[in-house]
Amino acid sequence: MIKDTSAQDTHVTQKRSIKKPLLIILVALTLLALCAQAFIDNNPNSISVDRASLQISEVVISTLTRDVAASGKIVAANAPTLYSPERGFVTLQVRAGDQVSKNAVIALVESPELTNQLKQQQSVLAGLEGELQRKHLEARREKLSLSKALDLAQVELNAADRENRRAQLSIKKNLISQIDLEKAMDDLARAKLSFQHAEQEVSLAKDTLAFELKAAARNVTRQQLIVDDLMRQVDNLTIKASVTGIVGNLLVQQKSAVTQSQPLMTLVDLSNFEAELQVPESYANELGLGMQVELTLGARQVTGTLSAISPEVNNREVTTRVRFTKDISGIRQNQRLTARILLENRDNVLQIKRGAFMQQGGSRAYKVTGDIATLIDITTGTSSINAIELLNGVQAGDHLIISNYDRFNQAPTLLLR
Numbered sequence: 001m002i003k004d005t006s007a008q009d010t011h012v013t014q015k016r017s018i019k020k021p022l023l024i025i026l027v028a029l030t031l032l033a034l035c036a037q038a039f040i041d042n043n044p045n046s047i048s049v050d051r052a053s054l055q056i057s058e059v060v061i062s063t064l065t066r067d068v069a070a071s072g073k074i075v076a077a078n079a080p081t082l083y084s085p086e087r088g089f090v091t092l093q094v095r096a097g098d099q100v101s102k103n104a105v106i107a108l109v110e111s112p113e114l115t116n117q118l119k120q121q122q123s124v125l126a127g128l129e130g131e132l133q134r135k136h137l138e139a140r141r142e143k144l145s146l147s148k149a150l151d152l153a154q155v156e157l158n159a160a161d162r163e164n165r166r167a168q169l170s171i172k173k174n175l176i177s178q179i180d181l182e183k184a185m186d187d188l189a190r191a192k193l194s195f196q197h198a199e200q201e202v203s204l205a206k207d208t209l210a211f212e213l214k215a216a217a218r219n220v221t222r223q224q225l226i227v228d229d230l231m232r233q234v235d236n237l238t239i240k241a242s243v244t245g246i247v248g249n250l251l252v253q254q255k256s257a258v259t260q261s262q263p264l265m266t267l268v269d270l271s272n273f274e275a276e277l278q279v280p281e282s283y284a285n286e287l288g289l290g291m292q293v294e295l296t297l298g299a300r301q302v303t304g305t306l307s308a309i310s311p312e313v314n315n316r317e318v319t320t321r322v323r324f325t326k327d328i329s330g331i332r333q334n335q336r337l338t339a340r341i342l343l344e345n346r347d348n349v350l351q352i353k354r355g356a357f358m359q360q361g362g363s364r365a366y367k368v369t370g371d372i373a374t375l376i377d378i379t380t381g382t383s384s385i386n387a388i389e390l391l392n393g394v395q396a397g398d399h400l401i402i403s404n405y406d407r408f409n410q411a412p413t414l415l416l417r
Contacts, residue, residue, distance in 0.1 A: 047408060049373075051416040055403040056368055057353040061396045064349035067340045067384045068286075070320075072277035074297075074335040077323070078243055078269035081251075084258040085236040086111040092265075096250050100241040100267065107239040107264055114237070118230040125223040132216040139209040146202040153191070153198035160184075160191035243269040248333075273331055275304060275322040277339050284309075284318045292342045293322045297335065302328055306341065340385060350394070351387045355402025358388060366401040366414060367394065373401055373414035 084090060088111035100106055167184035170176040248266035252258055275295055279287065291306040308321035322339065357365055362380040366373040381389030394400065401414075408414065 047411045048415045048417055049408070051371075053403075054401050054416070055355055056399050057355065057402045059350060059352050059390060059394050059396055059398045059400065061348055061350055062387075064346045064351050064382065064387055064389055065384055066343040066346070066382055068279055068283045068343060069385050070277040070279045070339045070341060072275055072322075072337055072339060074273055074331050074333060074337065075276045075321075076245075076268045076270070076333055077272040077274040077321075079248065079266060080242050081266045082107070082239055082242070082264050084109055084260060084262045084264055085239075086114050086233060087260050088112070088114070088237070088258065089255060090252055090258050090264060092250065092252075092254050094247050094265075096247050096265075098247045100245065100247060102241055102244045104241045105238055106241050106247070109237040109239065109258065111234075111237055114230070114233055118227070118234055121223065121227050121230055125220070125227050128216070128220045128223050132213070132220050135213055135216045139213055142205060142209055146205050150195075150198045150202050153195040157188075157191040157195040160188040164188040239264065241267060243267055244271070245269040268333055273324070273328065273333075274307070275324070275337060275339065277320045277322060277341070278317040279320055279341065281313045281316050281318055283341075283343075284313065286343055287318070287320065287341065294340045294342065295322065296338045297328075297331060302326075346382075346389075349381075350390045350396060352390055352394075352400055353402055354383065354386055354388050356404040357400075357402050358383075360405050362388065365393070366405070366408070368399040368401060368416070371416045373416060375410070375412050 086109060088109045091108040091110070092106070093108065094100060094106045164184045164187070167176060167181045171178070171181045245268045248268045250265050251263045252265075258264070275293075277293075287306065287309050289306055289309065293304045293306060295302050295304060302324060304322040304324045306320055307323040310319040312318075320341075358380075363377065364375055365378050367376045376393055378393035379391040381391045383389065
């Protein structure tokens, strides 16, 4: 007798059902694929593109700052080069990197030729000074002799005048003859002439002596100038630091022979730095002194003003100098930096973020509407490092693809998935 069918039953485990969210995702992907296929079928020139691989930016109205990107380095605003004043042998008192203060002796130049020339000219000066002193003595002697001659002439004049008065009295008393009277008168006239000539000779002799003394003094003065100049040149053989700073590069070896005006070393003034920037020559005509510059030194942002612009172009670049608006500490010579030179600020400009799409000329762009991007014509204006001005073809709030268009092959529409 068969009791039941339990011995024939088999336990069956029911399979777990697919979760509802997964079904929804699968359905959505299927519908999206069908829509995309339908769009591509209706638009045979369209391309499907992953939205995540694109850069999309919004068109906005804002202030456009026209600027120029540049790179450069920190340089000392005052870095003089010291030169040898004369030919000779140099003795360096410092080494590269040494700290020096202003007017400290940093090098000595030995010039035997210049030193010997100074001694010769000093000897000539001493001779001229002795000659001047001799002329002073001669002038005193000559003046004494002239004074003596003038005094004798005065005595003779006085004697002749006295004899003439005696003769005048005697002739009235008939004590002398008329001839004796006339002789006394002639002696008086001769004495007067002698005295006048003696006065003139003394005056002329004094003028002559004064002229000779002045000529001798001028010779001494001229020679003194020569000696002073040579002494100055000899003093310049002791080379002193013109600024307080450090020794940059030594351009000669110790005890080496140098020529006149040969560079010896460079000094770096650590208290005064500037930035030297290389700007593309296409912006050279737009640069102007006093323009604001934003500089990036590592993690620091500093500002400055354009202080110098080179008049020449080297390697398609123009060299400029930027002066910091305030003292900057912790910077070093030749430290690298980047900068933005601010050309102008324009308010209420329709613009979009700068991107690689400008490599195609900037005359066409893909406008994004939902999941579709359409190729449209645009007109661009001025540009900066970060933004491009848009003149026609778009309005504020539109979205454009700003990444590179090379892979799109100028497709009129793109499907963004």
